[in-house]
Amino acid sequence: MPENMLTALSDNIVIDKDKCIFCGKCIDTCILDNLRMKIAPCTKACPLGVNCQGYVQLIGRGFEEEALEEVEKSLPFPTILGRLCSAPCEAACHRRAVTGEAVSIRALKRYLTDRLQDRQPVTPEIKAATGKRCLVIGAGPAGMMAAYVLRLEGHDVTMIDAAAEPGGMLRWGVPEFRFPKSYLDREIHRLEQMGIDIQCNMAVGLEVQFSDLVKQYDAVIVATGCPEPKYLGMDNENAMGITHALPFLIQMRAGRPPEVGRKVVVVGGGEVAFDVAQTALRLGAESVSVYCLETRNELLADPHIVRIAENEGVVLNTGFGPTRILVRDGHFCGLELHNCTRVYDENDNFSPRFGDIITTCEADTLIVAIGQTRTPGGLIKKGLQYNELTYRLEGYDTVFVAGDFASGPATIVEGMRSGREAAISVIRLLQGQHLSYERAYEGPVVTEYAISTDRGSALERTAIPVRHSKGPGDFHEVEQTFSEEQAAAEASRCYSCGSPVGRFRTCWFCLPCEVECPTDALYVQIPYLLR
């Protein structure tokens, strides 16, 4: 921050960090726009802007209900993300930068939802009916979030999906042992209770035509995801005994468990690869090997997930990529691979290079888990171009895109974010407001500041409790929840990096900030020059 005559003065805003919940209310209130939030790295990293620092601190102080409320302010679906979030907050956690081990921010969120599972989620009041009709195509995380936000605004919301049941990847892509279906059903039920009309088995392009829908509705959000598996593009990829991750997982969830051989090999290094590997074990495979291009450090999958899979018996082979699919009598029988010497180029683009070490791996089943893409052709024929702030689809006035459909394969939390952004655009559109005004602003925050590590306890990261599969047929949830003591210990590791600050020293000591603070954490001193 550049110093000037004012900012060189002392700050008269005193924050009690044992009380502050970093909610930002004071900043919203200040009548001279004096305050800013030194935003915690975790909170800043959260695509949804969840006040991570606030809820972790609240857990540490024993205020669990308040902590969950703080989460729910920006995230209506904490049960989902408490289990499945890719947790960019943890990647950004300053504790990780300092000690290598982030605070378990995601698991603490899950802890809250488990502890308070009987409590009704706090859904804000739905505004008066507007009479406007909105359509959300695709009932995955992005669509769910979009529908939720639009419905709160009082719009009529219909959400359609091509599949037999809503949920998108949450239902079809994530295995039961990572995300029990009952949690999803609960959220879907809640959306229905809010008055969102969810219709399944409605594939746009088959049952209904996109152009008709655009005409019928005041606004449309397309969030159909990336439901097509990526192919290796090798000979024999259609042979018997070869399947791709997504159809494999869908069959599982649809109650038609696929058959696997004794020896299973999985190609891929993301979380999906481990999901299918663990699924294969549960389906009775005797051995499961995962081959990926990356080294252990480069792996895309969360190390915690990799560890669980390995503990269950999955064998991970890093630094290899397939060269040939071996087939005997039309049936898959093995994979030939060569070693990978680099995955990414200097600019971090995916550009693998291979060496001359060749290996083969005999197996009966191959599962290809190298990613997904949009349905080719699909809804929108032209190239997909949209505004990155508003998510409005180029060439349309009332059509917006969200989720993986817009971005390509990403994460649930990113999908929810773009779902919300697209919904905000629709809300503005239907109110005749400017679509992008104020939206490029990063908020009243300070991002560069010195962080003190004094507040964090010396404890090591608390291991997340797991319940390993008891063998074939056991699809019970693996990851378990923290105990009260574990949660408190984990929360105590938080440095509590952020804090409100009297950034500009333009305080008139009028006190609204202090009055509005919900926790009496802020005290306004008379500025030194006047004292």
Add this chain to the structure above:
Amino acid sequence: MKQDYPVIQCDVLIAGGGSAGVMAAIRAKELDKDQRVIVLEKGDAKYSGCIARGMDALNIVSIPGIASPELYVESNSIACEGIMDEPPNHMMAQRSYGVMQRLVDLGVCFPVDENGNYDILQVHPKGKFCVTMKEPELKTILHKKMIELGTEVMNRTMAVELLKNEDRVTGVIAVNVRTGEICVIQAKSVILSAGGTARFGLPNNGNLYGVYDFPGNTGDGYCMAYRAGAELSGFEYTLTYYIVKDINAPLLYITLTRGAHLYDAYGNRKDKEHPSLRSLNYEDVINRSGPLRITMDHLEEETIAEIENLLFTTERPACERFYEGRGINFRNPGSDGEIELWGTEVFLCGGHGITGVRVNEKAETSVRGLYAAGDTSLVARGHLSGAFVYGEISAESATEFAHTVDHCEVDTGAVDRFLAKRAARLAQSDNPIAIEEFEYKVRRIINDYLRAPKNEYKLKRALWWMKRFREELSTMVYIKDMHDLFKSYELENIIQCAVLSATASLERKESRWLPWHYRTDFPETDNERWLKHIVLTQGEHPDDVVVAHKEIIRMAKEELTNA
């Protein structure tokens, strides 16, 4: 390149969501719930403006049977030394009791004694008009009402320039103080209620924001009106208050009306001769007998507790911290119990003083479709009562006018010029001087040359400096971010106000309202020649201030007695 900015349409636009602004919004929505009313507010309207934490008095209430509107006109005319248009003041007093009743209905607390009588104090030369109020939530109560009625508030949005079509005001260009984005609001009528110029002279405490009046007010209302061609008056009334040293917070009337003693520096009692803020300033500036001090150690505990209770709960409750920090307890004798008063920085204000956009009793300015209320308007020394009453009146007139006209096309040329200027500001990031340092200097120079005692030499120096500052704002000051940008608009207005003030002060070649317009080169008051308004309007460009003399508007004697 086609510019992309929001264009919003409304019926009545209110620039400034302080006391006058919220009251105007409430009234406008009451009159016509279907009209679209938008309030632009630089801060957050829930608290912003002078009444952030309430007020301890409604200074002018003409309570039937106690003090009549006619008496108020007479009394205030004395206080203004004749430079006061009677009709708007009469109207204000006449409606003041109604406004107070409305506040009572909204739940605002005016303490009553055991007989149910209000606490009414005399602070004017004649008559008791000042009613004690004790309501820290005054602003939030009004804000809530305004929102309930369907007013749309755009917080953190600074109105910067009025749009016109021929002779009529048709909208506003506003800047988002955080993002720097502009937006255009088309309006059928516009009410200016952006307060006075609180950030004018540099306060003695050295803190740019440690001023008496609400520091968010930088004369934006005056400058917008001026640039749109409206008449301004009273810019030579360069006000200083006489209040608690360093913290610059008031307490005079609360204490004096309850029996506190006032001493000058030599220990002479001064509370017996009906001291006013002006007489105290006079003592200090002209008689050189300051600083003055207040003592209360002779008062009953009950009275001290009552004073503390009022002082520490409403208006500027942070004062308690101030006294605590100084170790001052009103019960103590000597310097541990006394409160030292000093003159404040110089500022311009229609509510405390007589500076403002000239309005008639309908709150109409001299430009069609443009209304003004509160400290922006000239309803001399109307204080909060003036802000509330003229908030209502301006809403009534603006609503009526809005019903008779349609929107005009946006003057995109004006918007493009505005954007070009904004782009030029944002391009000056390599300049050497921070805007805060610049503000410090501008306001120091304002102190040096625009505060009494004045003379021609000093006032001309002020003009010389302001011309230079206007250039330096683009050649010397760096604008690195949106915060700097927003402040540059404020600074532009502070400089403009100084130009206006110097011009009016030069013109009034007499002394009046001593010490505030004390011209050492014309030390006498000359009612023959100068019992009139110095009216300022814009000529060819903002620097070209056109000066005119206008007669004081009086009411016929019968009107005053029969009304």
